[in-house]
Amino acid sequence: MSKNSTVALAHGMDVQENVTRVFDMLGGVTNLIKPNTTVILKPNAGHAAPPEFAVCTHPETVRAVIHEVRKANPKRIVIAESAAVGCDTMECYEACGIAKMAAEEGVELYDIKREKDLINVAVRDYRSNISHVKLPRLLLEAEHIINLPILKAHASMVFSGALKNIKGVVQDQVHTTMHRQNLTMAMMDVWSVCRPDLNIMDVMSAASGYSPHTPTPIELDCVMGSKDPVALDRIACELVGIDPDGVSYFKVADEVGLGTTNQENIEVVGDKLDDCKKKMWVPYLEDIRNRWPEYDVHCDGACSSCQALLTLNMETLKAIGIYDENKGMTVVAGCDNKLDPNTPDKQIILHGNCTRRHLKEHPDAYFLPGCPPGEGSLYMTVVRKEPVTGQPELMPWIRQRMEDDAPAWRGYVEKEAEKFYGSNK
Template structure:
């Protein structure tokens, strides 16, 4: 509506070009800015908080959003520097309160622009998951120990976007959400219902929506429609653009047959993705046997079995603090 404040939330998890498939295509955001202005938006903000350990300001530069903001004369906000406002979640299953940026609270419309990607924890990261980028880093880490899927759902109970535009121009498969392979898909999936958009996107990726826990929970808890037979799909049919996205799974048979055991509970994307990248390189170089008969432990809730034997590799600062030895 005329006079509205609009917040556009892309996915800029790290300083990587959109051509890698890791981050949102700035040309899409530029078009959304133009459309918002045509519809009467008074103030437009593009806001993001990069992944833990990454600099949002650098991501704005490397991903082309600094130039975009200057050209389009919109505000660029690093949520890591925002004033956070506590929000009550009366129907939260895990979260009862969460801090969100003031810019989000003050906005009339939230436009969510995630990238269609595979993920190291879930089969896919899409619209609902993208909203995790608004919260403080400390809470991002805590989500993994509190129950990531339900935390994502509870967050969206107070921060559900009015519009989600899933960027499938250049998507990502394999070691998503950061180190995977770009997929030149050339599509957009948009809806006023983020759950419906995520459901359609997962089917396009060849993934069962029910296998994405946060998406299933969101549908069950009334955040949107996750039943494809009840979703009206306009434009191209799912089958016309469907493509099976590959995904590297840490617990794959390739590792198990070499005696590589992985114990991970509450591990963040940073540790999981880094370990996945190492394993992938060893597999592609036919060198995975070099780390055979080794147990890798990662995550803040990981525990060793009492009868543990063999070589142990503690991966990440959380495992180092929790596991003895």
Template sequence: MTKSIVAIAKDPDIQVMVDQVLNELGGANTLIRKNSTVILKPNAGHLGAPGTSINTNHNFLRAVIRAVKAAGAKRIVVGEAAAIGCNTMECFESAGHAQVAREEGVELYDIKSDPDLIKVQIRDARSEIKHVMLPRLLLEAEHIINLPVFKSHASMVFSCALKNIKGVVQDKVHYEMHRTNLAMAMMDIWAVVKADLTIADLIYPAEGFGPHSAVPLDFGCVVASKDPVALDATACRMVGLDISMVDYFEAARERGLGTSDENNIIIKGKTIDEVYKKMWLPYLEKFDTWPEYNIMHENSCSSCQSLVAFTMEKLKALGEYDKNQDAVIVLGAKKEIPEDIPPEKLILCGNCTAKYRNRGVAVHGCPPSEPHIAWAIIDRMDQTEIGPGFRERMAAEEPIWNAYIDKIVEEKRKTTPSKDK
């Protein structure tokens, strides 16, 4: 078996790191054809300002654009399909990607708004996604370069190379992917949209309750590979995450997409031991992290999953967690909900649950506004819009939440070993 190469760079200068990992893989000139069209696929799925690590670092995007330009690309397109309910162009602006694109003279591309779609069959589909409508531009471009940020994620423990390619599909497919085996559905998408190269942002990867309430960790690395499975597995080893705890890797093995086996991966540049830093990734037990609550999350999307996970911790921060354990929290499309749940206990999150709104406490939105699920649980009142008192209540809760997270991070730092044995 041919071994996969993963390059790791660590340096204060982002451009230096990008150039180093490309050189370790043979150089940008050998990876990118002259006069080609190159699609750059960062993570810009949610609103999140530079410095939050919710999205790919904007200066990292700039460094990749410059490296691709230097290799002689004719057309560079920064493309994304933001999460369900999110506006891609607004996310680009929020992340700083739009400003970088304007300054560097490259295109911004909202994959979700492109009407020129081609139906692509997925051979030997392992999930219920048997075909997908994909933009002609994406299929005809000579190169796709995947630019994820490594971050904690409610639906899949972490997000990096493999999950980032999920952002090339329309909202309808996003929704359908969450109604089947999500890990396998992502691998089915990879079977028809293969990025030539992944360059991952581990400059300030996001630990904690991501993607909505992430804590940037000063890690200072860039990682690159032609094999997204090998890259993700290596990134996990760099941050102390046991890959056997993540569904991605078995699904990728079944699909034959790459290798996660250390014996079949060649590390170039820095070693894992040289850059190792344990990250706080609290979603290993997923919703079992909060066993006191009945959370019905089947068929839900990552946006609502992340919001509910954030809500559980916010309830703890506000001293409301123990008081509200009678709540039954529902997210995602459901064919039926048990009839015996009292209306004041049934918390219906997001527009997927709209048909049941007369049966409980409704939280409107796709996705709902960040604090509304917590307020619905605390107040047992419908949450429909950003109305009077919204900003004042948010402002009052923010220092309480920040102090709670700071305390957890401080405790984690005190107890984290320098290297797992």
């Protein structure tokens, strides 16, 4: 890729104006989109959350992109998504307001999960265990794909922007496989077979805090765009005060050639980054080494995904009032930890595939497989005193328990957000 990547930044209350400016700064829509082509818009609509939660790309941002793309006279515009595992894409479109907007605009909504016309694409030099990915013919044959993420904090990836949004072009089976191994590498493999030509990020509002499930939205009134998803994610991090070095998968994305994280190679055009900055609350990035002194937490060598999940789970224990009664437990994540051989196995939780080796010395410890493991599996394991690893037979129990715990958790998050933002959200 070329040495210099451009990231366009437009700040203002009018989302249409922002989107148009971003397209103009990146070369103009008629230069970016060929006439009489199929244009896929890939928003982030993976959860059934209302627009004001800022978890899904806002329908007005998607509408603004549709208006802009129409100037290039495409043959067809299609909004395409495959919602998170366990979520119905069409329900998500409805909940986040994209369905209503698409009906008003006369634009097709497409559920990747329900597509039967798939092509099994080989992943060259695959880095995870995914040697092939089944993708809809529509996506592979479309002349243009525009990635439309929203900026948010994320429980299993710390930060969600352009790179992470492409995880949502695969059906559930691939999605589940991705979560059973190194998710970062699996994400890179999906990018290698489905690479959007443009990324437009919705930063009008962003989901901070314990997003995506318990978001605390903040207003930023920005739209950003770039052909380089890595540079875009990096600059978006700077916009909201996230240390890009704290997001492990950026470096990998740079190494595999998806773009650059090196600030010296990135030119920001448009409004001044410094004038638009607003510090975002991302509890997943707070130092976790001494954060729960009542527990014996070992996290040397843990990457940001496992650190974020530890944070989510340990804080959940506090929120639901069972933190104190389980103190003394040993929690392990990452590959560089030494454990006291005398620690009783039933006091140890091994979080993630990196910790599997401790099973030799502690065969009866609670081992949570995954890279990273499922989002609530650590706290559920503490509650149940048996590993919770996403087994289908446990799903009803997990859903019920999460529903029961939701009010306490929500109240806890609101208090924490208040401590961070005061009245400055």
